[in-house]
Amino acid sequence: MNEPSAPSAPPSWRTGRVGRIAVRCVQFLIIALTVWVVGQVLTRVAFVVVPLAVAILLAALFVPGVAFLTDRGVPRPLAATGVLLLGIAALGGLVLFMVTSVINGLPDLGARLSESVQELRQWLTTFGLRPEQFDELIAQGREWMSRNQSGLVSGVWGVLSTAGAVLAGLLLVLFLLIFFVYDGERLWRGLLSPLPRSSREQVFAAGQRAFRDLTSFVRTTLVVALIDAVGIGLGLWITGVPLVLPLAGLVFLGAFVPVIGAFVTGIVAVLVALVTQGFVVALIVAGVVIAVQQLEGNVLEPLLMSHAVKLHPVAVILGVAIGADLAGVIGALLAVPAMLTVRSATRPLVTADNAPPRRST
Template sequence: MLEIFNKWYRRYLFEEESVLLLVLLVAAVLLLITIGDILAPVLAAIVLAYLVEGLASQLQRRGLPQWVGVTVAFLIFISIFFGVTLGLLPLVWRQLVGLASELPRMLEQGRELLAVLPARYPELFSQQQINQLMTLAQAEMGGLGQRLVTWSLATIPSILVVLVYMILIPILVFFFLKDRQVILDWMATFLPHERPLLRRIWTEMNTQVANYARGKALEIFIVGSVSYVSFVLLGLNYAALLALAVGLSVIIPYLGAALITVPVLIVGYFQWGFANEFYYLLIVYLIIQGLDGNVLVPLLFSEAVNLHPVAIILAVLFFGGIWGLWGVFFAIPLATLIKAIINAWPSRMDRADTDELE
């Protein structure tokens, strides 16, 4: 067993850079698992800095000085950031509270709907099953009310944390934009002077993460905005809340659209029943999802990474499990990072083949 490990070590960890890369990967995973929540504002600021840096670069290519481009892009970011936090989120919160108050009425309508199933389909449903289901639903509703009260009291300190983040994140974004090269040069002082492997992986991943973050943010905005306009025109209740959920659902590949379909259709059914408006909602929602998957995603991610759908789903499950929402958001870039490291990792066999060619 020891001999097998020694052969593996001599084959893949024969260079200083390989050992350093392995140490950096282990340290990064441990940081995410242990203090990922503490680093959340820093990571959020890095993502937002990627988004704003793209706009700043566009302004600089149009002839503006670097500091002017950064200042204009940052001011635009500040306007959008506080517009969302102070305008959209309170509206969504009010609609969420309204939806919670409507749940008992929806439960009663659901009970009336289920009550006719044993008479219509006696071979599939029994009255006892329906009674058990309604008892379970009522118990869950009672527990949900208690959890909401407990959660509302427990989130009072969290509100203060959010207020701190609202000040801290814009400051971090500004300095990440202004001193980006200074920060990168400082970090490089801790690395070997000759680091071709790390340079290759960094160049690839810097481009991938930037393109992915910008494309995903634009996709969320477009899908959410189109959904909101469509829901408002249809007269759907809780349009802002549902549109935000539909927009954020694109973060989770393959699964997000399927999961958010259920609440959209449930709200539509309890508002209209099986009237024409419900079918209009269904058609419009399917059109939005179809255009997103077949037009918008290929357009925004024309340089999509070559990952199998199974690999993407496993990455979402794994990174989401250890890092929550951020892990889900960065599942594809992190999976791409792993693939790039595997492809670029030096081995003695590769070195031998190179020497033979020379």
């Protein structure tokens, strides 16, 4: 009998350090090219991708309520209908109230901010900054804003620039949301039917894991946004700062952009307090903003959000910046949910790849 031949050794170029680095670089280039191609395709069909992403986020918010009712004997069609009607009415009313408060207060808010800039200009001169230097910084900021206005404000919104397109997008969101809430699991299984049976269950489990983490993220973001708006709004009301509702609404909307949004809207509230109530009240409002942010980061998020859902602040800031550059406001809003979904779906693969090799006995 012929003895079985020993397994061939890997090529020497793969065993050396340079060879391993080369292999990793090729893998990275393939992944980067794939991501670029997918990004180009999604950009071309943004009028569908944006409503689809919004519908998924809303479904992540509504599906737990449907599951809660069906577990207690409520028929699924009735549970889905009730949750959809109640959720859309509550969420739509809340967002409408916040948006109208911001819009109604924008003229006064703009005037207050102009006064705040002049007050800040006079205040900084006491620390040795010449007025000309401050005016130059303001001019550079305005120039940057005007130069990047189309990218910051429009982005994917250019697809929804007309009233008809906005209405069509909302109807598409509602249409998709109904099916996602009522029969999302079966739709996901049907979408995976072309895959081989051996990998179908793994991909299905990855989708469930990503949706579960996305549900936790959306629920936590909504609660945190409400608490931020209420907490900072109470601080503004107690200190006598005007435009409480517009500023609270601005904080609520800004909180949906993690880390950066709440910080920027908090600065706006401090500036309004500075020009209307003086330096001492502005310091108090700044303390309120910092206290609310600390409550959010150190108490609320650990209680409401599981460890698997957390992302490092550096990753969040970079993701929001890249999303804003690629797709404007919509990109900034959807960057973190997209990052979270990808990480949750691929977590077992990364864990298995980083696991130490088993020792042979």
